[in-house]
Amino acid sequence: MALDSISFSIPSGEVVGFLGPNGAGKSTTMKILTGYIPASSGDASICGLDLAERSLEVRKLVGYLPEHNPLYLDMYISEYLLFAAGIAGVKNTKKALELVIELTQLGPERNKKIGQLSKGYRQRVGLAQALIHDPKVLILDEPTSGLDPNQVVEIRNVIKNLGSEKTVLLSTHIMQEVEAMCNRVILINKGKIIADNTLEGLKETAPSDSLETIFRNLTSHVGSI
Amino acid sequence: MWEVFKKEIRSFLGSFIAYIVMGVFLAITGLFMWIIKGNNVLDLGVASLQVMFNIAPYILIFLVSAITMRGLSEERRLGTIEILTTRPVSDLSILMGKYLAAVALIVFTLLPTLFYYYTIQQLADPLQGTDAGATWGSYFGLILLAASYASIGLFASSLTDNQIVSLIISMVLCFFWYGVLSLLGDIKALDAIGKSLEWFSLDFHYQSISRGVLDTRDVIYFFGFIATFLGATKMAFESRKW
Numbered sequence: 045m046a047l048d049s050i051s052f053s054i055p056s057g058e059v060v061g062f063l064g065p066n067g068a069g070k071s072t073t074m075k076i077l078t079g080y081i082p083a084s085s086g087d088a089s090i091c092g093l094d095l096a097e098r099s100l101e102v103r104k105l106v107g108y109l110p111e112h113n114p115l116y117l118d119m120y121i122s123e124y125l126l127f128a129a130g131i132a133g134v135k136n137t138k139k140a141l142e143l144v145i146e147l148t149q150l151g152p153e154r155n156k157k158i159g160q161l162s163k164g165y166r167q168r169v170g171l172a173q174a175l176i177h178d179p180k181v182l183i184l185d186e187p188t189s190g191l192d193p194n195q196v197v198e199i200r201n202v203i204k205n206l207g208s209e210k211t212v213l214l215s216t217h218i219m220q221e222v223e224a225m226c227n228r229v230i231l232i233n234k235g236k237i238i239a240d241n242t243l244e245g246l247k248e249t250a251p252s253d254s255l256e257t258i259f260r261n262l263t264s265h266v267g268s269i
Numbered sequence: 270m271w272e273v274f275k276k277e278i279r280s281f282l283g284s285f286i287a288y289i290v291m292g293v294f295l296a297i298t299g300l301f302m303w304i305i306k307g308n309n310v311l312d313l314g315v316a317s318l319q320v321m322f323n324i325a326p327y328i329l330i331f332l333v334s335a336i337t338m339r340g341l342s343e344e345r346r347l348g349t350i351e352i353l354t355t356r357p358v359s360d361l362s363i364l365m366g367k368y369l370a371a372v373a374l375i376v377f378t379l380l381p382t383l384f385y386y387y388t389i390q391q392l393a394d395p396l397q398g399t400d401a402g403a404t405w406g407s408y409f410g411l412i413l414l415a416a417s418y419a420s421i422g423l424f425a426s427s428l429t430d431n432q433i434v435s436l437i438i439s440m441v442l443c444f445f446w447y448g449v450l451s452l453l454g455d456i457k458a459l460d461a462i463g464k465s466l467e468w469f470s471l472d473f474h475y476q477s478i479s480r481g482v483l484d485t486r487d488v489i490y491f492f493g494f495i496a497t498f499l500g501a502t503k504m505a506f507e508s509r510k511w
Contacts, residue, residue, distance in 0.1 A: 075351075079354075112348055128352075130272035130275075
């Protein structure tokens with residue numbers, strides 16, 4: 045069992061950082077919220093729709109970027125995004141394609157094969173795929189892992205801009221990430237929520253420490269001995 | 270479903286699998302029908318496509334398995350299965366899209382062989398002509414047989430994220446259902462048991478349809494066979510939820 049009775053709710057329009065050490069259960073939670081795997085007990089709902097009962101409706105409202113950003117490397121960018129729009133049930137796929145290409149600034153590379161792209165551009169394609177049907181909720185599993193500092197800043201800006209109109213849940217274990225993008229932090233360890241607070245609130249718990257130290261104190265075993 | 274179907278067809282055409290499958294199928298059937306000494310149409314002097322219909326099931330075991338081996342195993346290896354299954358499409362429509370794309374490619378592969386039929390008609394004794402019933406029956410049987418292979422192949426690809434393992438499982442299963450089961454009927458010692466096992470083989474029903482008599486029992490057998498394997502594929506595909 046990866047998760048142990050975690051419970052939280054996110055009001056619309058919030059950008060929430062989902063933090064925790066590797067293996068804490070971040071990805072599992074996200075897989076449940078996107079309907080990839082069912083929860084073995086308890087229930088989850090998005091926009092008031094229960095995930096177990098109305099899975100197909102919920103999926104229309106959610107954009108998902110899985111961990112490691114899986115992509116079809118032999119497809120062209122626009123070919124892939126049109127396919128993504130099609131399976132997401134978008135009516136006007138061409139228009140949706142133009143919108144996300146502008147949003148993720150894929151313009152200069154749009155006629156390339158995904159396999160030829162740099163990691164930063166691949167990440168944008170993954171993000172574009174998650175945004176193509178204009179979802180209300182975005183679930184992003186480590187959206188900036190493995191990028192160089194410039195790319196990290198660019199992707200962060202894209203996500204930050206999205207945060208003004210969408211509800212975003214993003215996982216990371218980089219604290220600067222949270223400071224740069226999120227209003228609120230949910231910290232989990234070994235499948236349990238150990239902190240759920242606004243960024244300011246979390247800082248106030250130990251004003252003299254940096255966020256990294258707070259994270260370490262909350263999640264490491266050495267600290268508690 | 271059609272989105273997945275279109276994507277699969279594009280990927281067949283883009284990865285050259287389609288051209289290789291068509292080329293190999295036409296080359297081998299062409300060799301056996303016209304060139305290899307002994308059994309070819311010209312040597313036998315019989316105006317029928319029987320040579321092709323005898324050899325095609327064995328070629329198709331290999332080719333259909335090659336078409337379907339990527340099916341679900343590649344999605345699993347890349348991780349794109351997580352994107353597909355979290356979109357507003359049901360698991361069944363993902364599978365059907367992939368399955369129908371494989372069947373469409375096979376039908377397309379068989380189309381050029383109609384040219385052989387035209388040739389045979391030109392060569393045939395004008396008074397006797399060719400046996401149209403048996404030919405169209407055989408084509409129908411061959412499509413049903415290949416569609417059954419495709420359901421086996423998709424099932425095999427749902428079991429593993431390794432394409433080669435998927436290919437081998439698929440070929441072994443196809444050969445078992447086509448060849449091994451029908452051979453059991455020839456073993457004298459097995460007697461009635463062998464005969465009833467033979468009824469379950471794909472070959473038995475393929476031969477039956479090939480005679481040009483459309484028996485609903487054969488058609489039901491094929492559709493039941495395909496539905497069973499697609500059902501098993503769906504179960505394996507959804508095993509992530511267990």
